[in-house]
Amino acid sequence: MKCPFCGHEETRVLDSRVDSSGFTIRRRRECLQCKARFTTYERYESGPVFVVKKDGRREKFNRQKILNGVMKACEKRPVPLENMEKAVDTVISKLQKSGNLEVSTAEIGTLVMEQLKALDEVAYVRFASVYKDFREIDQFLELVEELKNQK
Structure with a gap:
């Protein structure tokens, strides 16, 4: 996952949670280079x-x-x-x-x-x-x- 702040290609997942619908996974990430934190969402795609x-x-x-x-x-x-x-x-x-x-x-x-x-x-x-x-x-x-x- 590319960092949206510095563009570095390596991040680590700090926390993952499935939302109440069961269709989305929320991941809290941290860039290994600039240490910025951001959230991504994974959804099923049909x-x-x-x-x-x-x-x-x-x-x-x-x-x-x-x-x-x-x-x-x-x-x-x-x-x-x-x-x-x-x-x-x-x-x-x-x-x-x-x-x-x-x-x-x-x-x-x-x-x-x-x-x-x-x-x-x-x-x-x-x-x-x-x-x-x-x-x-x-x-x-x-x-x-x-x-x-x-x-």
């Missing part, structure tokens, strides 16, 4: 999965796009990055278990909303407003009422 967009276009599945959306929804909220990563891992795990080689953006959005609902209600509402393309205040109110009624 064959190519394609995302079918609303207009019918297909593009290769990109985990980072889902994480970026979750991070944007959780911006300025008290949600640790580790929890966001776990939520994305859960979404990906469910997609992998389905066995489909093509998945719609609607399916991905629904899975992300499920995870955000459990993670942070404000982030859930933010994501839903973009995902469901809210155009009027009544749509926000309906979503918030639904959340209140579920408590």
